[in-house]
Amino acid sequence: xxxxxxxxxxYQEALTSFPACSFMQTVEMGTLLEKRGNQVxxxxxxxxxxxxxxxxxxxxxxxxxxxxxxxxxxxxxDSRYLAPFYKALAVYAKQKGALELVVKPYDTYQTFDSDxxxxxxxxxxxxxxxxxxxxxxxxxQTGYPGGEPDWHYVKDLSGLTLQxxxxxxxxxxxxxxxxxxxxxxxxxRLERSELHLFKEITSSTSERxxxxxxxxxxxxxxxxxxxxxxxxxxxxxxxxxxxxNLTKDQDKLKVSIDAIEAELAAGSNSCKxxxxxxxxxxxxxxxxxxxxxxxxxxxxxxxxDVSLAASLFIYTPQESVYxxxxxxxxxxxxxxxxxxxxxxxxxxxKRGITFYTFLGIQGIFDGSDxxxxxxxxFNGYIVRKMGTFRYxxxxxxxxxxxxxxxxxxx
Numbered sequence: 001x002x003x004x005x006x007x008x009x010x011y012q013e014a015l016t017s018f019p020a021c022s023f024m025q026t027v028e029m030g031t032l033l034e035k036r037g038n039q040v041x042x043x044x045x046x047x048x049x050x051x052x053x054x055x056x057x058x059x060x061x062x063x064x065x066x067x068x069x070x071x072x073x074x075x076x077x078d079s080r081y082l083a084p085f086y087k088a089l090a091v092y093a094k095q096k097g098a099l100e101l102v103v104k105p106y107d108t109y110q111t112f113d114s115d116x117x118x119x120x121x122x123x124x125x126x127x128x129x130x131x132x133x134x135x136x137x138x139x140x141q142t143g144y145p146g147g148e149p150d151w152h153y154v155k156d157l158s159g160l161t162l163q164x165x166x167x168x169x170x171x172x173x174x175x176x177x178x179x180x181x182x183x184x185x186x187x188x189r190l191e192r193s194e195l196h197l198f199k200e201i202t203s204s205t206s207e208r209x210x211x212x213x214x215x216x217x218x219x220x221x222x223x224x225x226x227x228x229x230x231x232x233x234x235x236x237x238x239x240x241x242x243x244x245n246l247t248k249d250q251d252k253l254k255v256s257i258d259a260i261e262a263e264l265a266a267g268s269n270s271c272k273x274x275x276x277x278x279x280x281x282x283x284x285x286x287x288x289x290x291x292x293x294x295x296x297x298x299x300x301x302x303x304x305d306v307s308l309a310a311s312l313f314i315y316t317p318q319e320s321v322y323x324x325x326x327x328x329x330x331x332x333x334x335x336x337x338x339x340x341x342x343x344x345x346x347x348x349x350k351r352g353i354t355f356y357t358f359l360g361i362q363g364i365f366d367g368s369d370x371x372x373x374x375x376x377x378f379n380g381y382i383v384r385k386m387g388t389f390r391y392x393x394x395x396x397x398x399x400x401x402x403x404x405x406x407x408x409x410x
Contacts, residue, residue: 001047001081003088006054011042014051015075020355021318022072022106025056032225033058036218039066043074043092045085052081055089064397065099071148072106079107083129090133094393101391103135104148112382114153114170116365119381130389138388142363147211149360150387153372155345155380158354162346173377177342180335183237184245185308187343190232195219198232198326201310205326214324222312231313233343235336236305243294250287256280308336313344319355320348341378356380 006014012027023029030040038058045053055074059066070089076082086103093101107126111119131137141150160168166177190198199216206213222230260277263270297306309327313320322344327337341358348356361372363384 001045001084001088003043003045003085003092006042006044008042011044011054011056014044015054016317018054018075018077019318020106021054021075021316023314023316023319023321023323024072025054025075025106026316027056028226028229030056030058032221035221035225043089045074045081045088047081047084052077053085055085057089059096059098062099065097065394067100067102068093068096068098069102069104071104073104075106079126082107082126083133086130086135087133090135090391090393093391098393099397101393103130103389103391105386105389107386108383109140109386110384112384114376114379114381116363116382126386133391135389135391137386138390140384141387144360144362146388149362150385151361151363152383152385153358153361153375153380154383155356155358155378156354157345157348157356160345160349162349165345165349166342168379170377170379173379176335176377177338180338180342182245182249183334184241185334185336185339186236186238186305187339188234188236190234190310192220192223194234195223195232197234197307198310198312201307201326201328202324203326204328208329219312226314229315231315231344231347233311233313233340234307235309235340236307237331237334237336238303238305239294239298239301240303243291243298246287246291246294250284250291253280253284253287257284306331308334309340311337311340311344313347315348315351315353317353319357320344320351320353322356322358337374338377345378 008027008030011030015021015026027042030042033056034040038060041057041059043053043055043057044051053074053076055070057068057070059068061067074082074085076085089103090101105126108123109126110122113119127137138145143149157165166174169177196216198219199213202213219232223232257277257280260273260280264273264277307328308331309325311325312323314323315321322341325337325340345356348354358375358378358380361375361382362369365372367373
């Protein structure tokens with residue numbers, strides 16, 4: 001068994017045979033990390049004549065040494081080789097002058113159904129693989145420790161087609177998707193020169209939800225690094241088209257209303273027809289309200305396409321990922337994020353990708369997590385990651401540095 005540094009090309013080739021891998025462990029992510037000032041190393045752990053574990057290790061200078069990290073990794077073919085890898089990694093980190101080594105594994109610690117009920121047992125051995133080697137565990141947590149969630153909402157797309165995808169949603173999700181489809185929302189991929197449109201929406205959302213948004217140059221570097229494996233998608237609406245469609249649908253409804261009223265006037269006394277007529281008239285009045293709203297939007301925004309929401313999606317051979325997003329609250333009633341989610345799942349099916357991760361939720365199932373409620377519309381399930389592990393190759397040196405910082409008030 002041996003831990004080796006790989007070339008970017010060799011890493012890329014080896015990764016194609018791995019059944020599961022986070023986008024954080026791809027060459028594209030390594031390229032992005034380098035653009036953002038990190039030292040990136042591609043590691044391979046060989047055993048039994050082949051590479052069994054792969055990892056993108058990145059590092060930045062810190063006072064007294066290097067800060068090294070593996071995020072959402074490593075990728076492995078067989079979990080039996082994880083403990084030997086972590087042992088070899090600790091030795092490697094010390095040799096390279098690391099003061100702290102951080103590992104945030106992608107392995108699933110436990111699986112839950114869509115409502116948060118356990119679907120299998122905890123995999124405690126995954127944690128002891130670390131702690132037995134001297135790594136410190138931040139603990140199993142909820143929320144967003146360090147800004148990164150340990151709980152992910154995911155969906156298995158295997159066996160689904162474009163025709164059956166919407167049928168796989170939850171009981172609430174299906175009518176929500178049908179309603180969203182009726183608005184005439186358009187979805188398009190942004191070019192690099194248009195990323196400011198994406199940034200405008202994510203900035204608005206971050207201010208509303210009180211979190212730090214990425215700078216525009218980060219999104220530009222992401223675009224350059226991932227190429228066609230990333231989609232910055234924008235959802236828009238044209239209010240003139242929206243009003244025209246409402247008018248057409250209302251006219252069709254009026255035909256049905258007139259037909260039933262004619263039957264009743266001719267002597268029909270069907271209770272069913274009376275109930276149907278009442279419901280259709282209610283729908284007709286709803287169209288009047290929606291048309292009035294559409295006219296107000298049209299007066300305010302004119303006949304240009306108007307941005308509603310935006311999302312960044314990533315596609316790898318092993319998974320597709322919902323990474324960043326934002327929406328404008330003024331247009332919440334159009335449910336544009338639903339249209340964006342349906343796009344990425346449809347595109348995944350077209351690309352032959354069978355696993356989709358919506359990424360973070362809080363891991364709290366008391367009904368307070370609005371993000372979870374939104375994702376539950378698509379009828380997936382939940383996986384819990386293990387959190388964060390830290391290894392200190394030179395603990396005495398670290399303690400001395402911390403003491404100096406404390407004395408200096410830093």
